Amino acid sequence: MRSSTMRCFTIFTLLLLLSQGHAASHKLLSSPFSTALETLQKQLGYTFKSIDLLRRAMTHASFSEENNKAFAILGAAVIETSVSFHLLSKDVDISPKELNRRLSQVSSVDSSCAVDGTRLGLQKIVRVSPKTNSSTPAVVCGAFRAIFAAISIDTGKSDDAGNVFWNLHGGDLGSAVAL
């Protein structure tokens, strides 16, 4: 009888712990930041295997030592590769001058990168310190670029990230930049 009571108590305790764990993970999933990441994935048309990569991409250096600064460097390279690859694939005879002009447009923080990022609403998602304004072009741009590093690492292929960028940017670079 005593052993049976003990067993019952153990099972009850385990169930209680499990339910608390479930509640905790549920709480984590339903935080405003996590909900925003879910929505962002839908906008990107890409679902992460490791959501932590997107979480880091949406974290500014003012918020944490674990931030998106190195990601933004890879992301910028992915964007440059994607743009020049698409333009050269479309016209193998494109002049270096024209190619550089398009690359400058797309790499410009103010005219392209921050525009794309703001359109995705990144200024409302990216985590910054209380003293930092998340709407500045540099913050939005860093977060936008970091997304493509996160996708590259998640899939193991930078081309996948480049394709997501190309789709977001509208395919037709000229018109997207003019937005």
Next chain:
Amino acid sequence: MRSSTMRCFTIFTLLLLLSQGHAASHKLLSSPFSTALETLQKQLGYTFKSIDLLRRAMTHASFSEENNKAFAILGAAVIETSVSFHLLSKDVDISPKELNRRLSQVSSVDSSCAVDGTRLGLQKIVRVSPKTNSSTPAVVCGAFRAIFAAISIDTGKSDDAGNVFWNLHGGDLGSAVAL
């Protein structure tokens, strides 16, 4: 009898034309430039579907209007993407400072790009005008970078080109740069 002679003459003429065509294509295949492209493909560990892309990558602006200048722009982006992708995949916590340091190393015309290109013997392959010295770092580097644009366009995937670069560069970036 006359018709038979005519037929015989026609067949002879056709055979002559065919053999000349064969000789011409054979001559093209066995030119020193074409032989060098064959050897280069073996060194790269990559065989082109469209050899014209490698042909263009090995053509300096001083030699022809159809040259490698725009290819070199895409190639430089492919290299930057490949290096930062590999470094971040190996260590997701790499500092932006360290990542930028490695990228500067690999993008430097004198210390890395021209070293890799010269090791491949590109200074002996790249076509330049008689007045141009094909051994200068800028010429070798442009040709080296252009290779990765040519592979990207040939396969439709810049990751394939990035992997060829990574293999050529030795995998361990630190030691390759020190060569």
